[in-house]
Amino acid sequence: MSDKNYGFDTLQVHAGARPDPTTGARNTPIYQTTAYVFRDADHAAALFNLQEVGYIYSRLTNPTVSVLQERIATLEGGVGAVCCSSGHAAQIMSLFPLMSPGKNIIASTRLYGGTVTQFSQTIKRFGWSATFVDFDDTEAVKAAIDDDTRAVFCESIANPGGYITDLDAISAITKAAGIPLIVDNTSATPYLCRPFEHGADLVVHSTTKYLTGNGTVMGGCVVDSGTFDWSASDKFPSLSQPETAYHGLKFHETFGPLAFTFHSIAIGLRDLGMTMNPQAAHYTLMGIETLSLRMQRHVENAVTVAKWLEADPRIDYVTYAGLESSPYFGRVEKICPRGAGGLFTFAVKGGYDACVKLIDSLEIFSHVANLGDTRSLVIHTASTTHRQLNEDQQRAAGAAPELVRVSIGIEDAADLIADLDQALAKATA
Structure with a gap:
């Protein structure tokens, strides 16, 4: 071209x-x-x-x-x-x-569970280390950087909660530190x-x-x-x-x-x-040839499903940044102007047991350890993708035991809502 x-x-x-x-x-x-x-x-x-x-x-x-x-x-x-x-x-x-032995990275606490394990455990075998910080606390990020820090790592839209990182604020810190x-x-x-x-x-x-x-x-x-x-x-x-x-x-x-x-x-x-x-x-x-078309539909469906869940009395809260109630809603226009993605979590009243019943009752949603598929996917992160973390780490990562993660696909949104409705009825009966 x-x-x-x-x-x-x-x-x-x-x-x-x-x-x-x-x-x-x-x-x-x-x-x-x-x-x-x-x-x-x-x-x-x-x-x-x-x-x-x-x-x-x-x-x-x-x-x-x-x-x-x-x-x-x-x-x-x-x-x-x-x-x-x-x-x-x-x-x-x-x-x-x-990196080299003795050097470290500063990583967000809001990361995929496998990444937390890779950074907290596996990279130690190379002589590297990681310090985990809440990236909403920019002063804590600054304070964590030392002479041996060689990189700062975060997710733009964090898995599993769909939280949006203020990349402008974090990059200002890294540029000042020369990393x-x-x-x-x-x-x-x-x-x-x-x-x-x-x-x-x-x-x-x-x-x-x-x-x-x-x-x-x-x-x-x-x-x-x-x-x-x-x-x-x-x-x-x-x-x-x-x-x-x-x-x-x-x-x-x-x-x-x-x-x-x-x-x-x-x-x-x-x-x-x-x-x-x-x-x-x-x-x-x-x-990739259909990426924009798919992402538009992922976002459209995610907004529709998240709003329905937020209004449902069987749900405690929804973490989707595309909702006006989200503390990250103000970052969407700046960081992700085309939408907050298709990934988020929601808390089911009844906690861990209700989450498991919900997942086992869904019909359209596939229970898999993946995200970003054309199909809608669901998983209980605390017992799977973030299972290797302790509860404090799970909560810091946005994967608390009472939460279910969904990756909203490109199906008919009304069908997705109907599937969630029948599964919630069984999970909270």
Whole structure:
């Protein structure tokens, strides 16, 4: 495509994709291959020396995956992206060039339960650590940052409660501290929220969710804004200092705005091997083509269902930021001007037992450990996705025992309400 300023709906269909030069195939082919033939010995050497961009081995780069990377980067407004095997892989990939033993990150308390566990437990094995802070308390965020902090991490729309982070306020803190802000934009997608426009430096996605949109394949992605100055201090030697594996090459000096992206491919995927397969990239590309249409319907249905639940006497409260009663309603227009997404929780009168009965009584809603599907999904987070957390952590994350999480799909909203109505009748009888 040319450099014209195309709209989102056009870019979600065309960005990164061109007719296949050999066959003329209009859709991006699935390049199901492990390796690529070099033109000659000099060509191979240039590729391995990072002197030329091209394909070597599909652990590093693949033409189908490359199209997906360019499309997601374009939709987010970034300069480059690296796709990998899952959203959890994307989180590690985002931290890998920044961290070293003894360094820490500051993370929001409102995160997916698996992310809390990854940051509180697993990364300790690398010698990294995380401090969890309520990001509504900006003074606490400032106070948590120390000389060893290398990143701040949050979700734009937090899973499970649908809370919206004030990205402008948080990015002001990270810029003053000279460290990058990493935003998980999975629940919002670039259609609802563009974190780079609010000061974020890196964006991560579980492409498994809304980007693919049909619950078929796993994937993750890290997008680079290209605006962070990795050489402004000595905090990020992997990007600013000579890399011995490439004969002293300095990634930031050599690749400029694309330093993080090139490092993530040349070292991150090379050594960690968290590779996205080309068939997964193909399914995600097809999903992204309808992203805006789906997100509009997700939001429309979520508003309708959330309002109905809020008015129902069998419900204590609803956490949806799209409701005027939400303390986060004022952030919707600023952070997510196209809507507050399709993810939220609600508290059932009767607590834990009533939640379980409700889930077991639903017919249209699917009880699965996923979100962002065209189908409406439900789960009791305290006993599943956030089960590994203690109750204080669950409540801080928005996954209290009396809450049910719903991911509202694109079905007929009246049918969803009828399903919830009959299930609530059984759960609170």
